[in-house]
Amino acid sequence: MRVNIDEIKEGGLRREWDVSREAVDGMVSGDRAGYRGSAPLHVQAEFTKAERRIIIEAHARPVLSCECGRCLVPMSVEVAVDFELTLVPEDEYESGPRAARDESKAATAGSFQAEGADEETYRGKEIDLDPILREQLVLALPGYPVCKESCKGLCTVCGANLNERECDCERRVPDPRWAGLEKFKRQ
Numbered sequence: 001m002r003v004n005i006d007e008i009k010e011g012g013l014r015r016e017w018d019v020s021r022e023a024v025d026g027m028v029s030g031d032r033a034g035y036r037g038s039a040p041l042h043v044q045a046e047f048t049k050a051e052r053r054i055i056i057e058a059h060a061r062p063v064l065s066c067e068c069g070r071c072l073v074p075m076s077v078e079v080a081v082d083f084e085l086t087l088v089p090e091d092e093y094e095s096g097p098r099a100a101r102d103e104s105k106a107a108t109a110g111s112f113q114a115e116g117a118d119e120e121t122y123r124g125k126e127i128d129l130d131p132i133l134r135e136q137l138v139l140a141l142p143g144y145p146v147c148k149e150s151c152k153g154l155c156t157v158c159g160a161n162l163n164e165r166e167c168d169c170e171r172r173v174p175d176p177r178w179a180g181l182e183k184f185k186r187q
Helices: 021-028 090-095 097-103 130-140 179-183
Strands: 002-004 013-019 041-050 053-060 063-067 074-078 081-089 119-122 126-128
Touching: 013 021, 021 041, 021 130, 053 130, 081 090, 081 130, 126 130
Parallel strands: 081 119
Antiparallel strands: 002 126, 013 041, 041 053, 053 081, 063 074
16 A cells, blocks of 8 residues: 555545455465464554654554464464554655764664654655555564463373363473482382
8 A cells, every 4th residue: 555645634644445365464474373364454544744754543453363372273363453653754864863863873783762663764755554564563463372371282292182181191391300210219
């Protein structure tokens, strides 16, 4: 989805659009949990101008399918993707007071400034929302999806789903400090 910044008037601009299930798959591909889109994603966004800056407030609720991280049962997850982001013109961002302040410091790998966390840059008259939406969706994904908080997972010995049935496997992990004593038997 692209928005021309000249379309954003004094009262703001409201847009709604749908992202196909296949496009949602592309956005979440490569995630360790194996998320997949279950349905098209409906996105609502409101754009406001503050001089040359663009403020985006967006909401989406994608329904994704994946496997439970404990018991591997297929499940669905509804993810709340709600964000507010300020887009700053690239030329203003590079010549602003923050740029002068940052040049005085030595470069640090992985440094992060909290004051600019909700800002991104844009160039030209069009804003491409697809990369922004993808980034916000990936940030909102649960890192370790579970079907329910009380999920017992799988037996480490026989692989049985412990939510469905208990098995008779010995799953007790012996204390390694006492493991040598198991060789000795009482007479």
